[in-house]
Amino acid sequence: MNKYYSTKWSLLVFAVPALLLFTVFCVYPLLPEIWMSLHRNDGFRNLGFVGLDNFKDAFSSSSFWLAHRNTYLIVGISVLIGLPLSMMLALFMDAQTPWFRRIFKTSAMFPAILSVTVVSEMWVSFYDPNWGLFNSLLKSIGLGSWTHSWLTERRTVMPSIGLSFLWQYIGLNAMLFYAGIKTIPKNYFEAALIDGANFFKVSVKITIPLLQDIIKYVLILSTLGSMAFYSQVRVMTSGGPGDVSRTVVYQMYYTAFETSEFGKGTAIAVIFILECLLISFLIQRFVAREKLEF
Template sequence: MNKYYSTKLSIFVFSAPALILFTVFCVYPLLPEILMSLNNHDGFRTLGFVGLDNYKDILASASFWTAHKNTYLIVGISVFMGLPLSLMFALFMDVQTPKLRRFFKTSAMLPAILSVTVVAEMWISFYEPTWGLFNSILRSIGLESWTHSWLTEKNTVMPSIGLTFLWQYIGLNAMLFYTGIKTIPKNYYEAALIDGASFTQVCLRITIPLLQDVTKYVLILSTLGSMAFYSQVRVMTAGGPGDLSRTVIYQMYYVAFETSEFGKGTAIAVVFILECLFISFLIQRFVAREKLEF
């Protein structure tokens, strides 16, 4: 019994500094925001306690749900398109010669280290209706009917912005997968080679299953990063046309700073934090539940 309590005490003593820092820098700053979300606040002073009225108002707002639809569209593009493409890119890099591998590593990381503003402005020029790259290519191959004003049409604005986001970070995720591949012991591959396994069989039976911890990390990073999508929207469309390209973060910014309704803005922020926590819990609960040991 004494051994049991001494072990628990040791765990508490060694984890206490991290818990204190987490509480001070992560939990405590949320308390004033929650309080503000329960008040009518203009950014400078509290104008009165309104309880849950701010939450009722934002949940009744059509723009709030449009922002959610756009946010989860970006999440879907990032997860269901970006992760498979990143994994395939990582597998492709792994079988290249050292010289080509260095080239692809540099190419993969370059978009991620560029400023979001630079990337957004570059893609704005690609989407330009008159002389932009995409419409020019479509006209040159006789598909002028397929041209669009990509950033001002309802059906194309969010996929266009999502493609920009996907291009910028697909290489970063590929490098994370590639790093995970390099941690897999070589003896697994040597045994598969002796058994005559093909490249596809090695990928499906060895590489991908043993990357589950890395996949879980990249999934969390991609999902939460996509949910915090803001900068590209701000630069490329400023939330337009109308409110059709606003994301949750942009809607929070718009309500708080453009309309000076900071109470409602912080209410959106609180709802957003709860959504992120819930999604993180689901990923932690259902993805890569067993710890792999090589």
């Protein structure tokens, strides 16, 4: 019994400093924001308590729901397209020679270490309707009718921005998956090869199932990173045309700083935080629930 309580108290002693730091730097800063979301505020003055009116105004705004649709479109591109591609790149890299892996690692990480502004400006030039890379390629192969003004058309603007985001971080996710692959004991692969399994069967039956913890981590990282999608929109379209390409974070910025409705902008921020917490909880609850031990 004494051993049980000594272990329990020792865990508490080690946990308290981390909990204090989390409270001071993560929980406490949220309290003034929650309080501001219940007031009308122009950034300089508190203009009075309005209760939940800021939240009601946010939910009744069509721009708010359009921003959510755009945000979850980016999340879908990142998770449903980006993660499978990253996994395939990681599996491909693991099967290559050491020399090729070194080249591939450098190439994969290069976009992720570039500034978001640099990447966004580069893709703006790619999408230029007159001399951009994509339209020029389409014209050169006789598909001039497929050209678009990619960043000013309602149908193409969000997929175009999402493609630039996908390109920048697909290599980083591939490196995370590759790092997870290298932690799997080699005897699993050796036994499968002796039994006659090919590359596809080894990947599906052994590698991917044993990467479930890494998959959960990358899923959370990619989902929340996509939820916080802002800089690319700011640089590439400034939310345009109109409000077509605004995301939740951009809508929060626009409401607070462009229209000086800080109370309403903070209300959007509170809603956004709750959404991120809910998504993180759902991923933790339902993805990779079993603990694997090698």
